[in-house]
Amino acid sequence: MRLLQVAPAMPENAAPAIRADLLAGLSAAPATIAPKYLYDALGSRLFAAITELPEYYLTRTEAAIFAEHQDAMAAALGLSATLVDLGAGNCEKAARLFAALRVRRYVAVDISLHYLRESLENLQQKHPAIEMLGIGLDFSQSLRLPAEVGTEPRTLFYPGSSIGNFTPDEALVFLRQAHAECCGGSLLIGVDLVKPVDVLEAAYDDPLGVTAAFNRNLLRHLNRLAGTDFDITDWHHVAFFNGRESRIEMHLQALRDTTVRWAGGERRFAAAERIHTESSYKWRSEDFAALLESAGFLRPRHWCDARGWFAVFAAPA
Ligand SMILES: C[S@@+](CC[C@H](N)C(=O)[O-])C[C@H]1O[C@@H](n2cnc3c(N)ncnc32)[C@H](O)[C@@H]1O
Incomplete structure (x- = not known):
């Protein structure tokens, strides 16, 4: 590591x-x-504790979508040996996809450097055969990965609806940069959808x-x-x-x-x-699909939970 x-x-x-x-x-x-x-x-x-709260439906819902559709997602993404996790946090979401996506190289990017080091050291012990690289980087101004990541096509992974922290205009700029950084690979991204206000507000203000x-x-x-x-x-x-x-x-x-x-x-x-x-x-899935296409991604596919609360998009670059 x-x-x-x-x-x-x-x-x-x-x-x-x-x-x-x-x-x-x-x-x-x-x-x-x-x-x-x-x-x-x-x-x-x-934040890791928030993801355990009953009111914070996002992580649980997204995880269930990954668990149910990971093989279809892998087929839609095409095979890239490298998975780049943007805002990796505790790296747990990516780790659950290592087998389905046949990851041989894992690049975890996060602004929170000390936490990233700790998370990645733990993960490397569990997956000694996967080459791991941690990158402490603030990608909010510019998403430019360092040369050490290489030039092979890679899958960019941006889960948790972190894209929602950007305004729609900023999200388009970010996704265009992500498109370039795929190097001909693909993007796998989690997006929170519009839903009843009481559900949304409870998720961000737990008792x-x-x-x-x-x-x-x-x-x-x-x-x-x-x-x-x-x-x-x-x-x-x-x-x-x-x-x-x-x-x-x-x-x-x-x-x-x-x-x-x-x-x-x-x-x-x-x-x-x-x-x-x-x-x-909070997005509507049709608007987010259009945003991905505006950013240069091809034929985005997406999967939702039964309530239509969360969507995961897979889009080749
Ligand atoms: C909402 S958490 C998501 C964590 C994890 N990916 C998940 O889905 O559970 C956002 C993560 O992105 C990181 N982050 C936030 N802003 C960032 C930035 N500008 N550049 C790099 N990482 C950032 C945070 O440190 C945090 O780990």
């Missing part, structure tokens, strides 16, 4: 550009912090408060990355479905008037003012 860090992945000693990005977002009105900053090592663990902890942990991460002095007890988690934009929004809302300070600056927040921390767009 090898691990590469490609700037600007998220080390604990943040680069000045990351600090500047964060402070600009914090100073804006309304304040916005990109969802990639939710994933420090604790954030990655909290146990795990999603709230995941969101509020962002402030501790900011304190380390940008030298801010957030007191997390001043903030609470808010999540709701914005029907006009077809997206779940997560925010942190000030419980009282509060001022956040950092070297050389400060930002005052009035009680009830919010910081927008994540959007998760």
Whole structure:
């Protein structure tokens, strides 16, 4: 197992550009912090816990679609020995597909470098015959894989509806880059679909408060990355479905008037003012198929669960 860090992945000693990005977002009105900053090592663990919650239907539903249709997916994708997992997290979803996709080389890409190392070391022990490469990379600005990945056709794997963190325009740009990075291979991608609002909102605001902890942990991460002095007890988690934009929004809302300070600056927040921390767009399957074709993918096929809550698309480049 090898691990590469490609700037600007998220080390604990943040680069000045990351600090500047964060402070600009914090100073804006309304304040916005990109969802990639939710994933420090604790954030990655909290996300793994979210996937176990009964309300978080996404992971379970997607896993059931993979389990039922993996052979058809493998046929639709064509054979590539290399599987590139974008936002690999604990790498568990990809590992369940190793046999069906006949993976000989696994490339796990994630911004959360320490968690990636740990996940990949564990996985390598379970699959000693598969060559593994970890890449610490922030692909939100540009998805450009390093030369070490090689030039052979590969399957890009982007599960969990992480594509939903991008606006539709950003998603198109990202998918065009993904198309180029397939090197003539294919894409396997999980997409969350529009569904009843109560189901969506419960998935992002669970009664146990795990999603709230995941969101509020962002402030501790900011304190380390940008030298801010957030007191997390001043903030609470808010999540709701914005029907006009077809997206779940997560925010942190000030419980009282509060001022956040950092070297050389400060930002005052009035009680009830919010910081927008994540959007998760929900798609209709026909619109997502059209988006894939606009990005250059050919004849996308997709599989859904019986309730039509989640779709997995396979698309040759
Ligand atoms: C919603 S989780 C999905 C994890 C796993 N793939 C799954 O489906 O359960 C998103 C993952 O993408 C990673 N991630 C988020 N933004 C990223 C970025 N800009 N570049 C690279 N990785 C990113 C996070 O660290 C996290 O592991």
